[in-house]
Amino acid sequence: TQLLEQSPQFLSIQEGENLTVYCNSSSVFSSLQWYRQEPGEGPVLLVTVVTGGEVKKLKRLTFQFGDARKDSSLHITAAQPGDTGLYLCAGGRGSNYKLTFGKGTLLTVNP
Amino acid sequence: DAGVIQSPRHEVTEMGQEVTLRCKPISGHNSLFWYRQTMMRGLELLIYFNNNVPIDDSGMPEDRFSAKMPNASFSTLKIQPSEPRDSAVYFCASSFWGRVNSPLHFGNGTRLTVT
Numbered sequence: 001t002q003l004l005e006q007s008p009q010f011l012s013i014q015e016g017e018n019l020t021v022y023c024n025s026s027s028v029f030s031s032l033q034w035y036r037q038e039p040g041e042g043p044v045l046l047v048t049v050v051t052g053g054e055v056k057k058l059k060r061l062t063f064q065f066g067d068a069r070k071d072s073s074l075h076i077t078a079a080q081p082g083d084t085g086l087y088l089c090a091g092g093r094g095s096n097y098k099l100t101f102g103k104g105t106l107l108t109v110n111p
Numbered sequence: 112d113a114g115v116i117q118s119p120r121h122e123v124t125e126m127g128q129e130v131t132l133r134c135k136p137i138s139g140h141n142s143l144f145w146y147r148q149t150m151m152r153g154l155e156l157l158i159y160f161n162n163n164v165p166i167d168d169s170g171m172p173e174d175r176f177s178a179k180m181p182n183a184s185f186s187t188l189k190i191q192p193s194e195p196r197d198s199a200v201y202f203c204a205s206s207f208w209g210r211v212n213s214p215l216h217f218g219n220g221t222r223l224t225v226t
Contacts, residue, residue: 033214040219040220041219041220042115042202042204042217042218042219042220043154043202043215043217044217045214045215045216048214088153088154097142097144097159097161097166097167097208098156098159098167099156099215101153101154102153103152103153104153
């Protein structure tokens with residue numbers, strides 16, 4: 001079983017602070033997706049990274065795929081209450097339909 | 112695009128009763144997934160359909176669980192008989208398989224409580 005470990009499990013910060021959450025595995029993935037899930041809703045895709053060392057930016061969110069394609073990080077600059085949610089990473093292997101999901105980091109940004 | 116539509120949003124039932132969850136995928140998507148989410152285990156894939164055919168049901172917990180996809184626009188997940196440990200949020204997701212890294216589009220889930 002290819003596990004994806006996400007850390008921290010819970011994170012509570014004040015508006016305006018920066019933060020980084022991590023997604024780690026001992027296995028190599030061909031792609032890594034990040035989703036955000038808000039209460040009462042399903043996960044929504046934020047980004048997909050596919051190349052080792054790749055960095056993608058989405059407004060105040062910066063995603064990085066590790067050089068060895070075993071880990072990824074999500075950095076949020078100047079967090080806002082609207083960033084509150086469960087952040088999930090999911091690893092894919094080529095044409096394999098079976099994504100491996102981490103358990104997520106539950107982020108709370110307090111005003 | 113209305114997205115993936117699931118019903119009901121909430122279901123409360125007594126142990127032993129039959130539960131049926133419903134899903135309408137995004138039109139044009141050829142793949143449909145049923146997931147279960149709990150605090151302890153996170154998101155678990157239960158079953159995957161491609162072009163309405165079940166491809167992988169290895170995640171279905173036991174024979175009490177069954178899923179069907181009679182056509183491209185409808186799928187059901189049935190639990191019979193239900194047990195308290197089945198309490199979870201059940202998500203349906205669809206995608207266009209064949210496109211590399213095609214994202215999953217999730218519905219808003221059905222929160223199932225079995226008492």
